[in-house]
Every structure is written in structure tokens, then in C-alpha cells.
Amino acid sequence: MIRIAFKILLHDTAKYLALVMGIAFATLLISQQAAIFHSVLLSSTREILDATDSDIWVMKPSVETLDQSDPMAELAVSRVRSVPGVAWAVPYYQAIAQMRTPDGRSKSVQVVGIDDSSMAAAPRTLLIGALRDLLQPDAVLIDAAGFRTIFPDAPLEPGMVVEIGQRRARIVGISLVGPSWTGLPRIHARRSLAVEMARETINPVSYVLAKARTDETAAMVARRISTITGLRALTRDEFAADTKNWILKYSGVAENFGITILMGVVIGVAIVGQTFYMFSVENLRQFAALKAIGVSNRRILNMIGAQALFVSLVGYSVGIGCASLFFALFSPQLTGGLRGMFMDPWIFGGSGVFIVMVTLLACFVSVRRVLTVDPALVFRS
């Protein structure tokens, strides 16, 4: 009977295509928006998660999210180092500064100052240059997207001399980092140079990055740092989660993406439900004939379920294929707001499960008429 169900479904090409396209559109909208939302959320924590050499972030108690750092005095690093269980601790600095280009243009940049000696939390991938080049006087790294934004026509190569916060800076390397929450070009420098660029004189430490000794967990050591120093100490994952929660709570991105995803669901359900309803009504006599012949409601339900499953899988494949193509085209680009965005396997699979369930639900709601149709209808002309 499943074969018969497929033949009934595929015979009505227009409705079959409408169903597939409706589901594909809903899948595209849901999976693409969910993936972008996830990538955007991840971008807010990328610096935290990328700093894998440390596992504890220490900050002032007032700090709620990565970009809201409240600078501390140099002494904070020593206080953290003095806590039992801390293997090592280094300062980390970040600030917004103004870059002046050789042709006189001014651009806001995010300056990240990494520990002069250990280079902890340095960018992991350099397209051009080497990390040791940062040891040269005035040396900075710039991310590739930022370079393209500031110097759209210049070749992607080091050597450019700029001013950052009225301090001379020479680009010695180009890093590959994902887009940050602020979207500003990212400049990495030794912290001693970074604080000069940001003209910070009193509090040159945004965060203290620490590593727990191997015989203790990061969470235990973080709690101890908090207790002893009065500073806020979180594990890397805890700080990333706090930052994400802050974004979700205050930025409005969850509502924006949520509405778009909801639209995808509503449009998908509406198109699929409506089309299946029309399909069911137009084939009511045929279903009544099947019931008269002796096909039970359960088997008809199985037939309709198979039809729904089939169209949902085909529609999902088309939709997820389009979404994957979208990311395949835009994600590898060095510049543009979509660089580095990707579809998490959970979104890939989860949207499939969701679409199949929504389609089955829409179909079963719309085929109630089929199940309740009087088989004696076949005797009426």
C-alpha cells in the first residue's frame, strides 16, 4: 500500500512540488537562520574559547561579558599567581582604539594585548608572518578581514605602517580569526605596546588568564581565586556561557532570529498543511473507495504518513542542501560578515528531525477528513 501511496502522491506533480518547495523553503529558513544565530553567538565567545592555553579567566566582579571588561591594576596578576593551585597567570588586555592609515583615514580597531613573554591567547592561525615577529619593536598583527576592510585595494602582505592611538605600529603578520561580536578589525600586539596604543596608564590589565595545576580542576581553582582575591574567576566554559547569556538577554538577537525561525516554521506548516489538506480533499473519493474496498483507517494513516515522510525528507534534502551551499560559498571567504559562519551538526540533524515532525503533524491534522470520511460516499454521484 505504501507504493500506492507514493504513486498517488507523485501523480499530482504540481502539489508534490508545492509540498517539496514549501518544506525546502522552511528548512532553508530554519537551518540557515539557526546556523547564523549559532555562529553569531559563538563569535561573542570566540576569543575566550580560542585561548585554550589558559583555562581560567579572572576579572573584576562588575564584568558580565567579554567586551565589557573593567581594567584592573597590574597587581591583580600577582594576586592571582599567589593563589594555591594556580600553575601560572598572565595579563590580557583589550580596548577599542583609533587607527590612522598612511593616507590619513581613521578607523576604530579592537586592540588585544597578549602577554609579552608567554604570548598566551595569541591568534592560532597566521596567514602571513610568525608569532615571534611580535617581539620586534612596534609590531602588530591584523586579522585578514580587518586588513581587507581598512585597505581594500592593498595586497594582503605585511609591512604597512600605521598609527594606533598616536603610537606607531608596523603590521608584521596577518591572522585568520573569526568575526568578533563588535565586528571591528582585530589588532594583536604585545600587551606593553597595546596599553600604549590605548593610552592606558593606570589599569593595564583587562583579564588575568590563569592555568590550574594538573592535580586540581579549573573550577576548584577558580572558586579559590574568587574567595582569596575577591575578583571574579570563571573557567573558560563558564565565562563563555555567561557571555552568551548576556548577549541573549540584552542584545535582542535571540528575538530577531527567533522570529525569523518561527516564520519559517509557520510558513512551512501553513504551506504543507494547506497543500496536504487540498490534496486530501481532492482525493477524498479515492480514499473513500479504498476504505470501501476494505483498507483500514490505520493503513490509510500509514499511507499518508509515508507520503508525509517522503516529501519531508525530499524537501529537507533540498533545503539543507541550499543552506549548506550558502555556507560553503560564504564561510571560507576572508572578508564579509558571513566569514567563518558554519552549520553545526546539531543544527543540520536537528532541523531535519524538526522538519519531519512538523510535516507529519501538519499532514495528520489536515487528513482528519480522510479518516472520518464515510466510505459510503462512493455510492453518491
Place this chain on the structure above:
Amino acid sequence: MVATVSSLDAGVCCADVRIEFPTAAGPLRVLKGVDFHAPAGSLTMLVGPSGCGKTTLISIIAGLLRGASGSVRVFDHDVSALSASELVMFRLKNVGFIFQQYNLLAGLSAAENAAVPLVAQGMSWPDATDRSHALLERLGMGPHAGKLPRQLSGGQQQRVAIARALVHEPRLLLCDEPTAALDGTAGRAVMELLKQLAVRPDRAAVVVTHDPRVYAYADLVVHMEDGLVSKTQDGASAAAAQHH
């Protein structure tokens, strides 16, 4: 000649069948105590004016309509005592339907349409279509077995419907106005096929019709009027009466 309704051991036997439907104006009594017999090995026609209860009666006999009082037996099945799920199985195994509107599945070829009852019974697709194909050959539809319903004429579609009704060898064949949508020639051809294929000692065939031209194909003609059986004749007598 008036046929007697005495044999209760075979075919279709209805005794004192009554049913009423609720309406805004109060209950509408559609069948008011019908006694009806369609013997095995015969083609019985159920005739009468519109609204007299013919379709209601065959719906009850087929187990499509429940809620009637009285007794309905189809061969050794007490239809009136079967549950809803038992009725589904009863129809699947024992009843073949031919409808006025054919009700063929638009996406299936003639052979596939005719195979539906076998597939519903659990037979494999190739075996079922092989069997339906063979039956369509007997009905002169072999060259059209691969065509979709919309590619067939009304008469050809009705032959496919006949194949679908007979392919699973049901004991009861119920036909609702099988010639109503056909011209005279096609209608006669369909009736000849029915007479030829449907009438067997172990099978009963009941045909609801308004078409007096086909009375001659009947063994029995049962007249209904206002929810009751008013007269039963043999086919020849009924046809002759029409000519006069």
C-alpha cells in the same frame, strides 16, 4: 412470476431491515422493514425510484453503513453482528465493488488499479499486478493495462473497475449504477461482462440500477418503493414488462 425469498443458507439475506436518520424535521425512516434475498449464483437487480432506499440497503449489506436493525447475512457472515474492524476485513475478503463514478486511483495504471484489493490483502506487488493483468486480458483490456485512468474511455474505466471488483474473487459483488455513465453500447457490454464473470454458483451479485434496458441481464429484479420491497420478478419478466 414472483420469486420466493426462502433460502437463507446462501447469498444475501436481509430480514426486517430498518434504519432511520436524524434530520431537522425529525427522524427520517429510510428503510422500513426490508426483506431481501439475492441468491448465490444469480445476478439480482435492485430497482426503484430515487430515494427509495436502494443505495442505503447495499451500503448496509456491504457493511459500510451501521446502525440498522434487523438481520443481514452474507453467505455465512452475520454482517449486522460484526464490529467496525471486522467489517473492514469482511469487505476486503468478501466484497467487490463497482461504482457509478468508477473511483479509480488517478496515479495508478489500469493493472495497478485492478490490483489494489490484492495488494491490500497483502499480496506482493508483482504477483498482484500479474493477476490483475491476466483478468484485464479476459476483459479485453490487455492493451490498455498500462494506461492511466484519464487515458481511458468511460467504458474502459468501468472494465477496469470490474477487474478491481473481481480480482480477489469476492463472494459478493455490489454494483451501484454501473451503466449510468455509459452509452447504450458500452452499458450493454459492461452488463454482458458482469453476467459472464460475476455470476458463479458460489457468488452473489447485486446491481442497483435505474436503467430498465439492462433488466434482461438479471436473474431477479427486486423493486423497492418508499423503503420497502414492493415486488420481486425474474429478469425476463421485468424486461418484458418494461417493453409493454
